[in-house]
Amino acid sequence: MAATETKTAAPPSGLAEFWFYFSRNRGAVLGLGIFLVILCLAIAAPLVAPHSPSEQNRAALLLPPVFAKGGQLTYLMGTDPVGRDILSRLIYGARFSLFIGLVVVSLSVISGVLVGLVAGYFRGRVDTVIMRLMDIVLAFPSLLLALVLVAVLGPGLVNAMIAISLVNLPHFVRLTRASVMTERTKDYVIGSQVAGAGTLRLMFMTILPNCLAPLIVQATLAFSAAILDAAALGFLGMGAQPPTPEWGTMLAEAREFIQRAWWVVTFPGLAILITVLAINLMGDGLRDALDPKLKRS
Amino acid sequence: MLRFIFGRLLVLIPTFIGVSIIAFAFIRLLPGDPVMLMSGERVMAPERHAQIMAELGLDRPMYIQYFDYLVGLLQGDFGKSIISKRSVLTDFLTLFPATVELSFCAIVLAVALGIPAGMLAAVKRGTWLDQTIMGTALVGYSMPIFWWGLLLIIFFSGYLGWTPVSGRISLMYFFKPVTGFMLIDSLISGQAGAFKSAVTYLILPTIVLATIPLAVIARQTRSAMLEVLGEDYVRTARSKGLSPFRVVGLHALRNAMIPVITTIGLQIGVLLAGAILTESIFSWPGIGKWMVDSVFKRDYAVVQGGLLLIAAVIMIVNLVVDVLYGLVNPRIRR
Numbered sequence: 001m002a003a004t005e006t007k008t009a010a011p012p013s014g015l016a017e018f019w020f021y022f023s024r025n026r027g028a029v030l031g032l033g034i035f036l037v038i039l040c041l042a043i044a045a046p047l048v049a050p051h052s053p054s055e056q057n058r059a060a061l062l063l064p065p066v067f068a069k070g071g072q073l074t075y076l077m078g079t080d081p082v083g084r085d086i087l088s089r090l091i092y093g094a095r096f097s098l099f100i101g102l103v104v105v106s107l108s109v110i111s112g113v114l115v116g117l118v119a120g121y122f123r124g125r126v127d128t129v130i131m132r133l134m135d136i137v138l139a140f141p142s143l144l145l146a147l148v149l150v151a152v153l154g155p156g157l158v159n160a161m162i163a164i165s166l167v168n169l170p171h172f173v174r175l176t177r178a179s180v181m182t183e184r185t186k187d188y189v190i191g192s193q194v195a196g197a198g199t200l201r202l203m204f205m206t207i208l209p210n211c212l213a214p215l216i217v218q219a220t221l222a223f224s225a226a227i228l229d230a231a232a233l234g235f236l237g238m239g240a241q242p243p244t245p246e247w248g249t250m251l252a253e254a255r256e257f258i259q260r261a262w263w264v265v266t267f268p269g270l271a272i273l274i275t276v277l278a279i280n281l282m283g284d285g286l287r288d289a290l291d292p293k294l295k296r297s
Numbered sequence: 298m299l300r301f302i303f304g305r306l307l308v309l310i311p312t313f314i315g316v317s318i319i320a321f322a323f324i325r326l327l328p329g330d331p332v333m334l335m336s337g338e339r340v341m342a343p344e345r346h347a348q349i350m351a352e353l354g355l356d357r358p359m360y361i362q363y364f365d366y367l368v369g370l371l372q373g374d375f376g377k378s379i380i381s382k383r384s385v386l387t388d389f390l391t392l393f394p395a396t397v398e399l400s401f402c403a404i405v406l407a408v409a410l411g412i413p414a415g416m417l418a419a420v421k422r423g424t425w426l427d428q429t430i431m432g433t434a435l436v437g438y439s440m441p442i443f444w445w446g447l448l449l450i451i452f453f454s455g456y457l458g459w460t461p462v463s464g465r466i467s468l469m470y471f472f473k474p475v476t477g478f479m480l481i482d483s484l485i486s487g488q489a490g491a492f493k494s495a496v497t498y499l500i501l502p503t504i505v506l507a508t509i510p511l512a513v514i515a516r517q518t519r520s521a522m523l524e525v526l527g528e529d530y531v532r533t534a535r536s537k538g539l540s541p542f543r544v545v546g547l548h549a550l551r552n553a554m555i556p557v558i559t560t561i562g563l564q565i566g567v568l569l570a571g572a573i574l575t576e577s578i579f580s581w582p583g584i585g586k587w588m589v590d591s592v593f594k595r596d597y598a599v600v601q602g603g604l605l606l607i608a609a610v611i612m613i614v615n616l617v618v619d620v621l622y623g624l625v626n627p628r629i630r631r
Contacts, residue, residue, distance in 0.1 A: 142566070258451050277439040
């Protein structure tokens with residue numbers, strides 16, 4: 001009997017299908033690679049970094065990088081005005097940036113999805129109130145609102161993260177609400193409602209999983225935006241405070257030396273740019289892989 | 298159409314009230330005593346404290362304080378700076394043209410480069426040209442502009458010595474501001490070289506502020522263009538034997554522009570956020586730098602008033618964009 005069985009190829013698993021579309025975008029794979037390298041460096045910072053990020057060498061102030069004239073092999077990217085190794089500070093700084101991105105995205109996704117789900121599911125007055133509140137937040141330029149919030153809460157990394165999460169919130173609320181509203185009236189939702197599914201089950205088990213794709217893409221973009229905003233706040237002196245080796249804060253400290261020591265300014269910014277770029281490349285690939293409407297392009 | 302505009306205006310009212318509540322609450326949420334904060338004094342006798350409290354109306358119930366604040370706003374009273382004692386509205390109106398000038402030049406640059414770049418990438422889709430343009434756009438989109446500004450200063454001002462580092466015009470020139478826009482004022486003044494000086498001061502900040510909008514516009518133009526190029530009417534135009542230039546430049550571009558115009562409108566908020574960083578780097582005397590300085594000087598009355606005025610500007614601009622969009626695309630008027 002076994003001989004008559006026809007072999008049909010099993011449908012590809014969700015992950016395999018995702019990887020198929022994701023890996024077709026070479027930039028996205030490159031971004032993922034760079035991101036993983038940065039992630040490993042951040043995790044293994046104490047092992048990888050040649051020096052301690054706070055160790056000051058009085059004999060080597062503002063030393064140029066190794067490839068420039070006067071550089072030393074022990075300080076590959078040179079030293080800053082108080083003789084700290086820039087490379088080590090950048091490696092430790094990756095921890096802060098990735099941590100900021102992770103916390104901000106978690107905070108704004110969780111709260112944004114909850115609020116958006118409530119607004120889109122119940123509609124009516126709740127929805128109106130929520131959307132008006134979000135309009136209020138959106139009426140301010142994001143960085144200005146974050147800056148003022150940090151002024152209220154007091155400068156520092158934790159407060160900067162809270163402020164950026166709050167500023168990011170409306171995007172997730174709006175996005176979730178919009179997708180919930182389209183899914184809400186579809187047959188499968190009505191079907192499970194008729195079958196007796198409760199409100200919470202409908203919201204979280206039936207509707208939410210079908211709204212995830214655009215949220216994941218938005219979360220990636222918010223991750224890189226959070227790193228940029230936190231660095232900007234650090235640069236303005238309102239984020240992480242010196243001597244924290246946060247990239248934006250490092251730039252702020254290096255500002256007065258731009259005419260004398262280009263490397264103190266160049267490398268921290270380059271670290272921000274590469275990290276943000278890698279995440280945005282991944283975001284483009286995720287959009288191609290997850291958004292069925294755009295799969296053809 | 299009038300109903301559409303009226304409806305939009307009605308929605309603005311609760312948003313404005315919300316914004317005013319945030320601005321009102323801001324000063325009261327700050328850690329520390331509001332009287333000390335607002336008077337800017339360090340040590341104070343209790344009697345004087347009570348006197349100022351009464352003067353500022355802080356001894357009355359919160360909702361009455363808010364009501365008074367709102368009435369003041371409607372009469373154009375946005376508070377007074379603690380440090381300079383000048384009216385916040387006057388300072389805002391003096392500094393705002395500088396920000397408008399910079400933002401306007403930035404958006405013009407972003408549109409002038411972004412739309413052709415996006416079109417080119419769409420027409421040459423898949424080629425190295427497309428990949429180069431889109432790669433550059435993604436780098437621009439990911440750029441920490443405060444670092445980008447410093448790099449440009451190092452290279453163009455430090456190394457090449459071509460452009461000045463900060464300010465709006467060389468100190469050699471002095472004339473009374475007429476419009477507040479340095480480019481126009483320097484021309485009106487008739488002083489030789491003044492206009493050229495103003496331009497050299499404007500170049501780097503404009504590039505820095507335009508970077509992110511430019512990247513966004515190029516990406517949006519490309520994807521809108523790709524969508525339109527696949528439409529039937531484009532094929533018809535091609536099969537009629539129209540030149541490729543005419544097909545792309547006229548038939549396709551016109552229809553691709555609708556989403557792009559929305560994107561340009563959405564960049565206003567991005568520009569104002571970018572202005573905070575750009576103006577700080579180049580010491581450009583606009584409202585972005587003014588706000589940052591006020592936060593640092595703890596001039597909270599200015600922060601409060603400025604926050605409200607900037608939000609009002611954004612709301613008005615968004616309203617105008619909405620109305621324009623309704624004019625272009627009658628379907629969304631419902």
